Amino acid sequence: MQIDWLTVAAQIANFLVLIWLLQRFLYRPITEAMARREARIEERLSDAKSRRKEAEDEAEKLRKERKELEASRQEMLEDARVEADDLKQRLEQEIRDEVAQKRETWHEMLEEERADFVEDMQRKAGHKVLDIAGQLVAEFTASGLDDRIAQGFVDQLNDLGVDTREKMAAAAEGADDPALVETATALDTAARRKITRAIHQQFETDIEVDYQEDDAVLLGVRLTIGEQTVEWSAARHLKRLNRELDALLDTASPARRKQTTDEQ
Amino acid sequence: MEISPDAWVLYEWRGLRLNATIVFTWGVMALLVLLSWAITTRLSEGETVSRWQVMLEVVVTTIRDQIDEVGAADPARYLPFIGTLFLFIATANLLTILPGYQPPTGSLSTTAALAICVLIAVPLFSITRRGLRGYLQSYLQPSPLMLPFNLISELSRTIALAVRLYGNVMSGTVIVGILISVAPFFFPILMQLLGLLTGLIQAYIFAILAMVYIASASRAQNRNDPAPDTEHPRTSREGD
Numbered sequence: 135m136q137i138d139w140l141t142v143a144a145q146i147a148n149f150l151v152l153i154w155l156l157q158r159f160l161y162r163p164i165t166e167a168m169a170r171r172e173a174r175i176e177e178r179l180s181d182a183k184s185r186r187k188e189a190e191d192e193a194e195k196l197r198k199e200r201k202e203l204e205a206s207r208q209e210m211l212e213d214a215r216v217e218a219d220d221l222k223q224r225l226e227q228e229i230r231d232e233v234a235q236k237r238e239t240w241h242e243m244l245e246e247e248r249a250d251f252v253e254d255m256q257r258k259a260g261h262k263v264l265d266i267a268g269q270l271v272a273e274f275t276a277s278g279l280d281d282r283i284a285q286g287f288v289d290q291l292n293d294l295g296v297d298t299r300e301k302m303a304a305a306a307e308g309a310d311d312p313a314l315v316e317t318a319t320a321l322d323t324a325a326r327r328k329i330t331r332a333i334h335q336q337f338e339t340d341i342e343v344d345y346q347e348d349d350a351v352l353l354g355v356r357l358t359i360g361e362q363t364v365e366w367s368a369a370r371h372l373k374r375l376n377r378e379l380d381a382l383l384d385t386a387s388p389a390r391r392k393q394t395t396d397e398q
Numbered sequence: 399m400e401i402s403p404d405a406w407v408l409y410e411w412r413g414l415r416l417n418a419t420i421v422f423t424w425g426v427m428a429l430l431v432l433l434s435w436a437i438t439t440r441l442s443e444g445e446t447v448s449r450w451q452v453m454l455e456v457v458v459t460t461i462r463d464q465i466d467e468v469g470a471a472d473p474a475r476y477l478p479f480i481g482t483l484f485l486f487i488a489t490a491n492l493l494t495i496l497p498g499y500q501p502p503t504g505s506l507s508t509t510a511a512l513a514i515c516v517l518i519a520v521p522l523f524s525i526t527r528r529g530l531r532g533y534l535q536s537y538l539q540p541s542p543l544m545l546p547f548n549l550i551s552e553l554s555r556t557i558a559l560a561v562r563l564y565g566n567v568m569s570g571t572v573i574v575g576i577l578i579s580v581a582p583f584f585f586p587i588l589m590q591l592l593g594l595l596t597g598l599i600q601a602y603i604f605a606i607l608a609m610v611y612i613a614s615a616s617r618a619q620n621r622n623d624p625a626p627d628t629e630h631p632r633t634s635r636e637g638d
Binding site for chain 2: 140161
């Protein structure tokens with residue numbers, strides 16, 4: 135064991151120098167670098183934290199906005215649906231109304247057509263009945279009715295009103311032409327004589343009487359003096375019947391139409 | 399065979415002898431400083447850090463953590479002193495694998511110098527922390543009767559520090575020297591490896607003991623301090 139005190143002193147100096155050098159080149163730079171790095175990491179961590187906070191806030195905000203948007207979208211959809219339903223109902227109602235109106239119009243037209251048809255039908259049926267009656271009368275007149283016709287005519291002349299009788303008499307006096315007696319079939323002589331005598335007797339005249347056949351008279355006699363005519367015949371009755379039928383139908387149809395319109 | 403590198407005089411000028419201890423010390427110092435300088439001039443504070451820088455950071459933070467574990471309040475205060483003790487002794491010891499190198503820690507002069515540094519540093523740190531009065535009072539604790547024992551303790555542990563390190567390192571060198579003459583192949587290598595381990599452990603023990611002394615002196619005024627006996631578990635290693 136030996137201690138060289140000079141060396142000890144030198145080593146102490148060396149050690150102190152080494153402390154200073156290492157402090158200068160090792161400890162301080164390293165600790166400072168580490169401190170700075172830690173500070174930077176800390177800063178970045180806090181920065182990251184704040185950014186994360188920001189991002190979370192932003193995300194939350196966006197989420198809320200999206201929810202609101204969703205809600206408003208739902209609301210709009212609901213509104214649109216309600217509106218569409220309303221529109222649909224309105225259109226349906228309109229179409230229904232229109233269809234109902236059309237159907238009504240159609241019904242009216244149908245009713246009118248039906249009424250026209252019925253009227254026409256009635257008219258035609260009436261005329262047909264009268265035609266048949268006429269035909270029947272015509273067929274019956276063909277066989278030995280002359281006397282009855284003549285008698286009937288005479289009876290009619292006897293029953294003439296005063297007014298008509300005077301008119302006929304006046305016509306007979308002023309007439310240049312002979313009186314004209316028309317029948318459907320040619321009368322026999324006895325019948326003709328009977329009629330001629332009745333005319334002369336009733337109108338107090340001696341006017342000449344001509345006899346002619348006219349199918350249109352059907353059954354009976356038509357007497358024409360001048361412009362005055364007295365007719366006792368089935369044709370006249372039938373004509374009147376036809377006129378009355380027409381008049382009846384004509385008055386009945388507007389009344390019925392009016393009635394159906396009022397019901398609606 | 400020279401036991402101490404002190405006796406290996408390289409240059410002598412007017413009675414001032416430049417021995418191997420001082421020269422190798424300079425070598426170790428130069429190595430440490432140049433390495434530190436080379437690395438710390440290119441320090442990175444970003445994400446990518448060079449391996450060398452990582453190594454230095456690991457060394458520095460480990461030393462700081464060790465100081466902190468001993469219980470010192472402010473590791474940064476003691477880091478230069480304790481760190482330099484550890485780095486210097488460890489480097490000096492580890493370089494023994496280089497042929498022709500004589501560890502300066504194998505010289506009692508060097509270890510005595512380091513122990514004297516510790517002897518001076520303990521009251522210095524204590525005084526700067528507690529004041530002169532507080533420091534001097536610690537010699538009268540727990541009673542004024544203990545003053546001589548406190549003084550003896552102070553002195554003896556300094557000597558123990560110096561001799562322990564010197565003995566361990568010197569013995570390693572001597573053993574290798576003896577073994578080379580007895581069994582020249584292979585066996586000295588094993589002893590050399592063992593020497594590396596011992597050297598590192600000694601560096602650790604020296605530094606940590608110095609820290610323990612400083613810490614205990616700095617905290618002695620507080621009797622209620624929960625960890626006043628930090629020295630005890632460490633002293634069990636003093637027999638190494």
